[in-house]
Amino acid sequence: MDYAASEPGVAEVTPAMALKILIAGGFGVGKTTMVGTISEIRPLHTEELLSERGVGVDDTSGVELKTTTTVALDFGRITIREGLWLYLFGTPGQDRFWFMWDELAVGALGAVVLADTRRLQECFPAVDYFEQRGLPFVVAVNCFDGARRHDPVKVRRALGLDGVAPIVLCDVRNRESVKDVLATLVTYAVGGPFNDPLPPTPTPSHSHASPT
Amino acid sequence: MTGEDPGPLVRLFGLTGGRARPLGESFDLVAIVTTVSTSFPPSDLIPEHLAVLSVCRRPTPVADVAAHLKLPLNITRVILGDLRREGLVTIDRPQPAAQAIDERIYREVLHGLRRL
Numbered sequence: 001m002d003y004a005a006s007e008p009g010v011a012e013v014t015p016a017m018a019l020k021i022l023i024a025g026g027f028g029v030g031k032t033t034m035v036g037t038i039s040e041i042r043p044l045h046t047e048e049l050l051s052e053r054g055v056g057v058d059d060t061s062g063v064e065l066k067t068t069t070t071v072a073l074d075f076g077r078i079t080i081r082e083g084l085w086l087y088l089f090g091t092p093g094q095d096r097f098w099f100m101w102d103e104l105a106v107g108a109l110g111a112v113v114l115a116d117t118r119r120l121q122e123c124f125p126a127v128d129y130f131e132q133r134g135l136p137f138v139v140a141v142n143c144f145d146g147a148r149r150h151d152p153v154k155v156r157r158a159l160g161l162d163g164v165a166p167i168v169l170c171d172v173r174n175r176e177s178v179k180d181v182l183a184t185l186v187t188y189a190v191g192g193p194f195n196d197p198l199p200p201t202p203t204p205s206h207s208h209a210s211p212t
Numbered sequence: 213m214t215g216e217d218p219g220p221l222v223r224l225f226g227l228t229g230g231r232a233r234p235l236g237e238s239f240d241l242v243a244i245v246t247t248v249s250t251s252f253p254p255s256d257l258i259p260e261h262l263a264v265l266s267v268c269r270r271p272t273p274v275a276d277v278a279a280h281l282k283l284p285l286n287i288t289r290v291i292l293g294d295l296r297r298e299g300l301v302t303i304d305r306p307q308p309a310a311q312a313i314d315e316r317i318y319r320e321v322l323h324g325l326r327r328l
Contacts, residue, residue, distance in 0.1 A: 015304065016271040018242035019321070038328065044279040073285065075275055080324030084317070087242055087275060107240060175328065183325050190318045 016083040021185065022104055024091045024130070025114030026122025030142045031090040032074050034114065034172040038179065039076025039088065071097050086182075091126070101129060110136035110189040112181055114172065117141060117150045120158055127159055136189040138166045140181045227260060227287060234286075234293025237305075241285060242273040244304045245292060253300060260291055261300075268301055 023031045035043045074090040089104050105111070111130050115123040123139070130137040141155055152167040161167070166184050170177045247268040257265075260281055267280045278288035295301045 016244045016246075017317070018244065018273040018275075020242050040328075044275075075279075077276070078324065078328065080321055083271065084320060084324075085242075085273060086321060086324070087273065089241070089275075104241065107242075179325050179328055183322055186318065186321050186325070 018085045018087055020087050020089060020104065020108040021182065022089050022091050022101075022108055022111040022135075023114065024101075024111055024123070024126035024137075026116065026119060026126075029114045029116045029119075029122065030144075030172040031114055034112070034140075034142075034178055034181075035074055035076040035088045035090050037173055037175055038078060038182065040079060041077050043074045043076045043090075045072060045074050071100060073100070098129070105130075105133055105135055108135060110138070110185045112185055113137050113139045115139055115141045115155065115159075116144070117155065120155070124159070127161070136165075136185070138168060138181065138185045138188060140168050140170045140172075142172050143169050144171075227258070227283075228290035228294075231290050232286060234289040235297050236293055239274065239289070239292070239303045239305060241275045244271045244273055245277055246271045246302050246304070248300055248302060250300065254298065261295060264291060264295060265300060274303075 023034055025031055032043060071092045073092065076088045078086040078088070080086060086109075091104060092100055111126070113123050113126045113130065127137070127139070139155065139159065139161070141150055141152070143150070150169065152169065156167050166188055168181055168184055170181050172178060245264070245268045247265045249269075253262075253265060260283070263281055264277055267277055272280075274289065274292065275285065277292065278285045281288055281291075283291075292301065292303060296303055
């Protein structure tokens with residue numbers, strides 16, 4: 001009769017927590033579909049309102065956003081239990097909204113980079129971005145109806161991945177398939193079987209500096 | 213839907229007194245908002261404020277609050293910043309995922325995904 005591990009009230013004390021997963025990839029690759037397939041709610045579409053001040057972006061085209069504009073942001077939710085949620089954010093496709101990625105990426109558990117092998121180059125920016133940020137990501141190759149099955153090894157080579165990030169084939173319309181992708185990401189992100197044996201750089205990892 | 217019509221934007225910024233940024237410490241899209249229980253909330257609250265207080269009786273992430281209100285995220289954040297300043301809600305900074313994900317949470321998430 002040992003109930004030591006389940007003292008009454010413990011569950012209530014656990015603070016509510018929401019985890020973020022980013023869904024990135026080129027336009028039309030299936031980000032919103034993926035969110036919709038797995039989300040328990042219809043993907044919520046919200047529009048972020050940007051003012052001049054809100055735009056701190058290096059825009060290589062030299063075009064400055066002088067006016068107020070909106071950027072659509074789709075997100076879905078998975079309730080793991082009361083007080084523990086997984087949020088999926090479809091990242092804005094346009095490059096000029098990179099600064100929004102910065103905000104989305106802070107504290108995120110990881111990212112799914114959706115790839116369409118017919119337009120593989122469109123996911124390069126996302127791969128580069130997450131590599132630079134050191135955010136764990138998986139590449140999910142969306143196998144559309146009729147699209148040929150692709151060899152993950154070839155995709156890995158084409159993307160120039162260093163062999164660490166998992167590459168999975170998926171069908172974003174299929175719930176089981178999307179579950180697999182997310183489970184792969186979660187496992188990878190917490191240092192599961194895909195853990196990189198080589199630490200990147202010997203930077204101190206014990207800084208608890210609070211974000212600004 | 214074209215983004216050309218300034219009308220809604222003017223209305224939305226009206227909700228925030230023209231401000232695009234929330235007061236005080238910034239907070240994340242998935243920071244948890246919780247209504248502080250008070251017997252008498254101020255009577256001069258606008259409907260959006262009252263809606264937040266109602267929704268956040270159960271701890272609710274910022275993004276969900278925005279969805280409930282059907283308002284853009286940064287407008288929602290200004291509103292939340294105001295309510296926090298008034299002491300009507302608390303906004304918990306989420307832990308960085310790398311630290312938050314201990315073994316137990318990780319297992320819960322994986323099991324939760326498989327259960328779907």
